[in-house]
Amino acid sequence: xxxxxxxxxxxxxxxxxxxxxxxxxxxxxxxxxxxxxxxxxxxxxxxxxxxxxxxxxxxxxxxxxxxxxxxxxxxxxxxxxxxxxxxxxxxxxxxxxxxxxxxxxxxxxxxxxxxxxxxxxxxxxxxxxxxxxxxxxxxxxxxxxxxxxxxxxxxxxxxxxxxxxxxxxxxxxxxxxxxxxxxxxxxxxxxxxxxxxxxxxxxxxxxxxxxxxxxxxxxxxxxxxxxxxxxxxxxxxxxxxxxxxxxxxxxxxxxxxxxxxxxxxxxxxxxxxxxxxxxxxxxxxxxxxxxxxxxxxxxxxxxxxxxxxxxxxxxxxxxxxxxxxxxxxxxxxxxxxxxxxxxxxxxxxxxxxxxxxxxxxxxxxxxxxxxxxxxxxxxxxxxxxxxxxxxxxxxxxxxxxxxxxxxxxxxxxxxxxxxxxxxxxxxxxxxxxxxxxxxxxxxxxxxxxxxxxxxxxxxxxxxxxxxxxxxxxxxxxxxxxxxxxxxxxxxxxxxxxxxxxxxxxxxxxxxxxxxxxxxxxxxxxxxxxxxxxxxxxxxxxxxxxxxxxxxxxxxxxxxxxxxxxx
Numbered sequence: 344x345x346x347x348x349x350x351x352x353x354x355x356x357x358x359x360x361x362x363x364x365x366x367x368x369x370x371x372x373x374x375x376x377x378x379x380x381x382x383x384x385x386x387x388x389x390x391x392x393x394x395x396x397x398x399x400x401x402x403x404x405x406x407x408x409x410x411x412x413x414x415x416x417x418x419x420x421x422x423x424x425x426x427x428x429x430x431x432x433x434x435x436x437x438x439x440x441x442x443x444x445x446x447x448x449x450x451x452x453x454x455x456x457x458x459x460x461x462x463x464x465x466x467x468x469x470x471x472x473x474x475x476x477x478x479x480x481x482x483x484x485x486x487x488x489x490x491x492x493x494x495x496x497x498x499x500x501x502x503x504x505x506x507x508x509x510x511x512x513x514x515x516x517x518x519x520x521x522x523x524x525x526x527x528x529x530x531x532x533x534x535x536x537x538x539x540x541x542x543x544x545x546x547x548x549x550x551x552x553x554x555x556x557x558x559x560x561x562x563x564x565x566x567x568x569x570x571x572x573x574x575x576x577x578x579x580x581x582x583x584x585x586x587x588x589x590x591x592x593x594x595x596x597x598x599x600x601x602x603x604x605x606x607x608x609x610x611x612x613x614x615x616x617x618x619x620x621x622x623x624x625x626x627x628x629x630x631x632x633x634x635x636x637x638x639x640x641x642x643x644x645x646x647x648x649x650x651x652x653x654x655x656x657x658x659x660x661x662x663x664x665x666x667x668x669x670x671x672x673x674x675x676x677x678x679x680x681x682x683x684x685x686x687x688x689x690x691x692x693x694x695x696x697x698x699x700x701x702x703x704x705x706x707x708x709x710x711x712x713x714x715x716x717x718x719x720x721x722x723x724x725x726x727x728x729x730x731x732x733x734x735x736x737x738x739x740x741x742x743x744x745x746x747x748x749x750x751x752x753x754x755x756x757x758x759x760x761x762x763x764x765x766x767x768x769x770x771x772x773x774x775x776x777x778x779x780x781x782x783x784x785x786x787x788x789x790x791x792x793x794x795x796x797x798x799x800x801x802x803x804x805x806x807x808x809x810x811x812x813x814x815x816x817x818x819x820x821x822x823x824x825x826x827x828x829x830x831x832x833x834x835x836x837x838x839x840x841x842x843x844x845x846x847x848x849x850x851x852x853x854x855x856x857x858x859x860x861x862x863x864x865x866x867x868x869x870x871x872x873x874x875x876x877x878x879x880x881x882x883x884x885x886x887x888x889x890x891x892x893x894x895x896x897x898x899x900x901x902x903x904x905x906x907x908x909x
Contacts, residue, residue: 344861368844370427400425400434400581401482402574407472407566407646409465412859413887414692416441416458417465421472421569423577434485434577439569440866441500442806442830460562467563476570486578488593491867492571492836499567506561543862551742551754554734554783558807564832571834571867586865587898590872594839602909603902605639605895606854606870606878607632609728609773610646612653613698614691614882615706621699625746626706628693628730632772634723639899645725647883650696652713657698662772692858694889695882704749707768722770730775733757734803737779754778754785773877774796775826780804786821794823800853802826808833808841826879829866842873855879859885864894871898 373392382388404424412418422436445457479498480586538679579589582702591600613629615621631649634640691697700706707727721727736744743751752760761777774793778785780803790799805811805825825845827838842852854870856879870878878895881888902908 355492363808369393382879386751388484393426395766397428399484399486400427400432402480403431403482405472405477405480405570405573405585407469407569409469410861412437412438412441412861416859417462417471418861419465419468419565421566421573423485423573425577425581427581434580435573437569437573437576437755438861438863439565440828440830440857440861440863442828442857443859458743464560464562464831465565465598468566468569472570473565476566480570480574485574485581488571488575488578488835491574492834495567495571495834499564501562502563508813510663540673543592551739552779552783554739554779555781560831565830567832567834568829571790571836575835576865581880585898585901587871590835590839590869592876593835594843595871600907602907603871604874604909605899605902606875608639608642608892608895609853609877609879610643611693611695611879611882612646612650612710614695615699616691616697622701622748622750623699623703624736624744624748626700626704626729627732628695628775629686629706629710630728630730630773632726632728632877634726639896640670643883643896645719648717649713649719649725650883652717653694653709656713656716657696658711690884691881691882692885693881694885703764707771725770726772727768727770728773728775728798729771730802731777732803733776734779754782755788758785758789758792761789765793765796769796771797772818773800775800776802783821790821790823798823798851800824800826800851802855808837811841822850824853824876825853826853828855828857829869830857834868838869838873842875846874851876853877853879856881856888856891860891862887862890863895864891866867867891867894867898871895 352655373389377385377388377392380388400593402423403426406422406424408420410420418439418441420436423434424431425434427434441461443461445454448455476498479494480491482787502908505738521687575589576586579586582589584592587603588599591603592598598614609630609632611628611630613626614628615623615626633639633645637645679828691698700709710727711721714725719725733744736746738745738751741751743753744757745751746757746760751832757778761774765774766851774797777789778801780786780801786799793799799822802825805827808827810823827841829838846851852873852875854866854873854875854877856866859872860881866880867878869875880891883889883892899908
């Protein structure tokens with residue numbers, strides 16, 4: 344009797360439970376819907392039908408780990424797990440690109456200190472992800488990007504305040520402690536080129552604005568950017584849409600765009616290192632941009648042809664990395680034998696050829712020759728962009744830019760030089776960082792003189808996106824656009840907000856790849872989804888660079904197949 348009564352009670356409770364969740368009703372709907380279709384995999388279709396009634400996946404676990412980027416530097420990987428249909432499931436992972444503000448001509452001790460700080464920062468980021476962020480974001484829906492970024496922003500703001508409080512206490516403790524025995528003053532080393540001057544320099548009656556102090560980077564900030572991007576990628580995976588479309592939906596308030604355009608690639612062809620013994624210092628990167636009427640595939644193929652011809656011309660002229668050339672020359676002279684033909688050029692960390700020149704005209708004429716030899720014309724079939732990285736050229740003792748070894752120009756003379764260069768070589772359609780961000784007067788001058796002839800792009804001034812959102816007085820009003828990089832504490836919501844501001848101001852957006860890239864391809868999806876005009880990824884060599892070009896080609900094919908490629 345008791346057993347029978349227990350069974351009846353269980354059946355009654357089961358009926359109430361299933362009816363409360365509308366299971367009989369929905370089961371009937373599913374069977375009626377699927378019967379006319381007679382699907383080959385009936386249980387698979389039943390699973391699909393009922394999956395729309397399941398709870399939204401929520402974050403259940405984060406894993407942060409230290410990995411290496413494309414140049415062997417430590418960086419952060421974030422892996423995200425969600426509870427999906429009652430089971431823990433790995434959804435995706437991302438690897439953050441590393442970025443250094445140390446210039447090429449920095450002193451060895453500066454580089455060593457930067458490497459130690461980078462290691463500590465990654466270690467801190469891993470701790471944040473595995474501990475506090477793991478707890479804070481647990482049970483959050485993976486598609487709630489806005490809430491996730493809000494929580495991440497508040498967490499980071501608290502960490503910044505904690506850091507300031509620690510510094511304040513240390514300063515107070517230092518003041519309270521007894522003064523140490525007097526020591527002879529430490530001699531101040533002479534300021535070298537590329538260093539930071541603490542005060543204005545008087546040159547020919549004009550004050551050169553001092554270099555603004557580098558924006559401090561909080562150790563562990565990689566965890567914020569990595570976590571935000573991982574959530575976006577997880578949201579796209581859960582929503583079963585590509586990441587670029589998911590980003591576009593976030594930017595346009597879930598309204599699916601009817602058409603999407605690909606950003607034009609700025610492909611680095613040559614990397615002219617400033618520490619080579621050749622004279623030219625003005626150019627850091629020479630980039631080629633295919634015309635907009637070409638498909639991406641056609642543009643990449645055309646750039647590959649130019650690269651092959653440039654390689655042939657450099658080999659035939661004997662131009663190779665200086666260290667190799669000097670070594671070969673010395674051996675040939677000592678042995679009395681003719682030097683062997685030069686080897687293939689060295690590939691830089693940017694995925695392109697590394698070489699040097701004695702002047703800008705020599706470089707541009709060689710580019711013209713290479714294009715002409717394969718039947719292409721610069722200015723019609725291909726265009727050039729030059730990254731000057733002028734902030735690395737300033738000699739703060741002289742208060743001038745060193746554009747060639749031993750040749751210096753004031754900021755006003757730089758403007759006149761650029762005007763002459765663009766007039767002589769109109770196929771240059773973009774100059775990146777032609778001046779330091781501090782030279783605001785000259786930025787105004789160059790924009791008035793060349794704004795209608797080429798894009799004048801700020802990259803160094805746009806390194807810190809959070810500051811760019813709040814303080815837009817960083818040459819933004821004067822330049823044509825900015826290069827944005829997804830680094831440190833940047834969040835996906837920050838990029839969406841900032842690109843919206845830039846769109847409203849009719850500035851162009853370029854998404855740029857940092858020096859320390861990884862195999863993660865998310866940057867390409869971000870660029871497409873945000874509607875960037877250009878994408879600066881480096882050259883067509885090195886796996887971490889090529890992976891992104893391959894991703895861009897795949898997106899082009901997908902959009903074309905869907906009929907949504909503009």
